[in-house]
Amino acid sequence: MSLRRVFVAGCVAAMLAGCVSTSTSQNPMKTAEGRQEAVQAYIDLGKGYLRTGQPERAKDPLKKALAISPNEAEALEALALVFQYEQEPSLAEEYYRKALGQSKEPRILYNYGGFLFEQKRYEDAYAQFELAAKDTLYSSRSRIFESMGITALELGQPDKARKHLQKALRLNRNQPRALLELTDLALKSKDYLPARDYYAAYSDMVSQQDARSLWLGIQLARVFDDRDTEASYGLQLKRLFPASNEYQQYRQTGGR
Known part of the structure; x- marks a missing residue:
């Protein structure tokens, strides 16, 4: 945040209450630049509250941003995120x-x-991700392709999902969810060597596995007759996730 924005952020909270003078040169709210600085300061404050799990407190600064600039897209988006957090979908x-x-x-x-x-409107979600992906200069484009891949899986389109997930990894290899989904897809299609490579990359990236990833690791260990790894993952699954569906599958297929 610039020094000017820091100044404005402090002043807008006490606007017309002695923080600023009445002269245009000293009152940032009397210039277009100053108003935009104030709007951004309010947005930053609102997003800060949202990031710390305080959506109610986020509303007031975002409302103030919109009072200054009613069509500010970032403030409108932030309020959408607030209501999404509060489970107010409409x-x-x-x-x-x-x-x-x-x-x-x-x-x-x-x-x-x-x-x-999140609302399980997968076709609509895919359409929005597809539009977002058209901006080839967007810095987080890999996340969009990852989301497109996951959405394609929900739509029952594994080939399309694989394509998007591989694209996501070409853009940014550091995406554990994409690696795990590709592991699952490769395992299901009996492409065992790629599955092992994807899983190894995933395992190197995460500090602690969940029930699903452990179960995938067990299945791969069985394919390659790696009994030590199977036993190790099985023990972790039993110890950490004894109530999981994955542990039940493990037991039903010969695990302990």
């Missing part, structure tokens, strides 16, 4: 649509797609 969608009415920024498209995925 309001969340309303504000996502308002934000997209002002800007087709790929970040907004991506977040809207994530909201639609």
